[in-house]
Amino acid sequence: VTPPVVILVRPQLGENIGMVARAMWNFGLSELRLVSPRDGWPNPAAGPPAAGADIVLDSATVFDRLEDALADLHRVYATTVRKRGMMKEVVTAQEAARRIHALPGRAGLMFGPERSGLETDDVARADAILTVPVNPAFGSLNLSQAVILCACEWFQQADTSPPARLDGDLEGPATHGEVEGLIAALDEALTPAGYFYPEDRAPTMRRTLRNILERPGFTVQEVRTLRGVVRALKDKDKAIETKDLVDQILTK
Amino acid sequence: VTPPVVILVRPQLGENIGMVARAMWNFGLSELRLVSPRDGWPNPAAGPPAAGADIVLDSATVFDRLEDALADLHRVYATTVRKRGMMKEVVTAQEAARRIHALPGRAGLMFGPERSGLETDDVARADAILTVPVNPAFGSLNLSQAVILCACEWFQQADTSPPARLDGDLEGPATHGEVEGLIAALDEALTPAGYFYPEDRAPTMRRTLRNILERPGFTVQEVRTLRGVVRALKDKDKAIETKDLVDQILTK
Numbered sequence: 001v002t003p004p005v006v007i008l009v010r011p012q013l014g015e016n017i018g019m020v021a022r023a024m025w026n027f028g029l030s031e032l033r034l035v036s037p038r039d040g041w042p043n044p045a046a047g048p049p050a051a052g053a054d055i056v057l058d059s060a061t062v063f064d065r066l067e068d069a070l071a072d073l074h075r076v077y078a079t080t081v082r083k084r085g086m087m088k089e090v091v092t093a094q095e096a097a098r099r100i101h102a103l104p105g106r107a108g109l110m111f112g113p114e115r116s117g118l119e120t121d122d123v124a125r126a127d128a129i130l131t132v133p134v135n136p137a138f139g140s141l142n143l144s145q146a147v148i149l150c151a152c153e154w155f156q157q158a159d160t161s162p163p164a165r166l167d168g169d170l171e172g173p174a175t176h177g178e179v180e181g182l183i184a185a186l187d188e189a190l191t192p193a194g195y196f197y198p199e200d201r202a203p204t205m206r207r208t209l210r211n212i213l214e215r216p217g218f219t220v221q222e223v224r225t226l227r228g229v230v231r232a233l234k235d236k237d238k239a240i241e242t243k244d245l246v247d248q249i250l251t252k
Numbered sequence: 253v254t255p256p257v258v259i260l261v262r263p264q265l266g267e268n269i270g271m272v273a274r275a276m277w278n279f280g281l282s283e284l285r286l287v288s289p290r291d292g293w294p295n296p297a298a299g300p301p302a303a304g305a306d307i308v309l310d311s312a313t314v315f316d317r318l319e320d321a322l323a324d325l326h327r328v329y330a331t332t333v334r335k336r337g338m339m340k341e342v343v344t345a346q347e348a349a350r351r352i353h354a355l356p357g358r359a360g361l362m363f364g365p366e367r368s369g370l371e372t373d374d375v376a377r378a379d380a381i382l383t384v385p386v387n388p389a390f391g392s393l394n395l396s397q398a399v400i401l402c403a404c405e406w407f408q409q410a411d412t413s414p415p416a417r418l419d420g421d422l423e424g425p426a427t428h429g430e431v432e433g434l435i436a437a438l439d440e441a442l443t444p445a446g447y448f449y450p451e452d453r454a455p456t457m458r459r460t461l462r463n464i465l466e467r468p469g470f471t472v473q474e475v476r477t478l479r480g481v482v483r484a485l486k487d488k489d490k491a492i493e494t495k496d497l498v499d500q501i502l503t504k
Contacts, residue, residue, distance in 0.1 A: 026392075
């Protein structure tokens with residue numbers, strides 16, 4: 001899949017171009033085109049905010065006319081939050097990302113200047129308008145923020161990460177039998193301590209404990225840790241006696 | 253629905269705090285909490301990059317300890333791209349947004365310092381880890397970029413925008429009959445011009461034209477414009493004669 005090209009139309013601040021480069025490369029986009037950048041190109045101010053995304057800055061190309069920057073692209077999306085009074089399809093960033101992945105060709109994402117956004121004539125050159133729904137009371141996105149939202153949507157379309165997974169335990173989840181062993185060990189510690197009292201409430205108390213211990217979906221390692229906790233609490237008096245004994249021997 | 257709180261843990265640059273405020277308010281998040289900001293608070297450097305999101309900066313609160321900043325929250329997500337070797341659920345930004353919308357309580361999104369990200373002990377205080385899949389070769393997101401991706405996902409969960417719609421035409425889409433009228437007008441102009449030649453290819457040529465004119469899903473206004481174009485081309489000679497006549501009269 002070919003990533004979309006990012007086209008910045010009359011960008012003003014070099015800092016923003018650098019931040020755009022960083023945002024692009026965070027999500028695997030590397031081709032940047034600049035149409036009439038206000039302060040010329042290359043612009044040293046773009047370097048530091050790019051934070052190492054040199055691959056994007058070094059290969060950026062400059063155009064005088066928007067039509068030349070779009071000439072080899074098959075589909076172009078104009079990003080704008082404002083209504084334009086022109087007959088153009090308006091798509092979400094997610095829908096644009098879906099279409100770009102399905103497109104047998106190259107796509108481009110057009111972004112306007114920081115202060116004013118794209119002109120109506122710029123938008124007219126696009127196949128569709130890409131609009132990110134925002135807080136209607138505060139809709140002005142920073143240029144690199146607009147770029148990263150589109151780039152991230154494109155990247156997510158190809159991403160196969162599960163919505164949720166458990167990380168960090170090489171031994172994996174505990175079986176029902178292992179959790180059962182933990183419940184039995186806790187029960188064995190609590191019974192002589194007089195916890196299950198009064199007798200007629202014991203079944204309910206046992207059920208509540210079972211629900212507490214089943215719900216988290218413990219890992220093997222966590223069950224082992226909790227069995228150690230139960231053992232330590234159960235043998236507390238014994239442990240203190242042992243410790244006293246050791247201390248007595250050591251202080252003698 | 254209560255928007256999530258954003259918690260910045262030991263943020264370094266005031267500029268970034270300002271950009272975070274702007275990113276938050278772009279997507280309707282207004283409650284910002286700062287844990288031990290390096291340069292104290294308030295920080296004048298945060299003002300300009302907030303670009304008017306004063307509601308967020310003015311109500312920001314400061315905490316010395318992370319646990320105090322989280323005390324009243326029901327669920328907290330720690331954003332980090334790095335594997336931590338700890339047994340914690342890892343969710344996508346989309347999944348976190350879904351859960352926050354479904355939560356009967358307040359949620360928080362934790363972000364670490366610019367350079368180093370969240371410490372392992374910070375992450376341990378969260379209910380789950382939120383990870384945005386990024387380019388593995390260039391995974392370091394700017395702080396405000398990480399915030400805007402999470403804020404946008406939260407906002408999108410509640411957004412009901414259709415993936416695609418046609419904008420800007422008050423008269424709406426043309427009916428099949430109106431498009432049929434356009435096709436007939438074009439046919440009527442092309443037949444005397446000798447366009448449908450040779451005779452045996454005429455049906456195929458007519459079918460191609462029909463496909464071209466049906467596919468775009470024209471609006472009422474666009475059909476009217478195209479009928480005007482056909483009329484102008486058809487009556488071109490007549491128009492030129494009229495123009496010559498007018499010119500002759502005027503120059504006399």
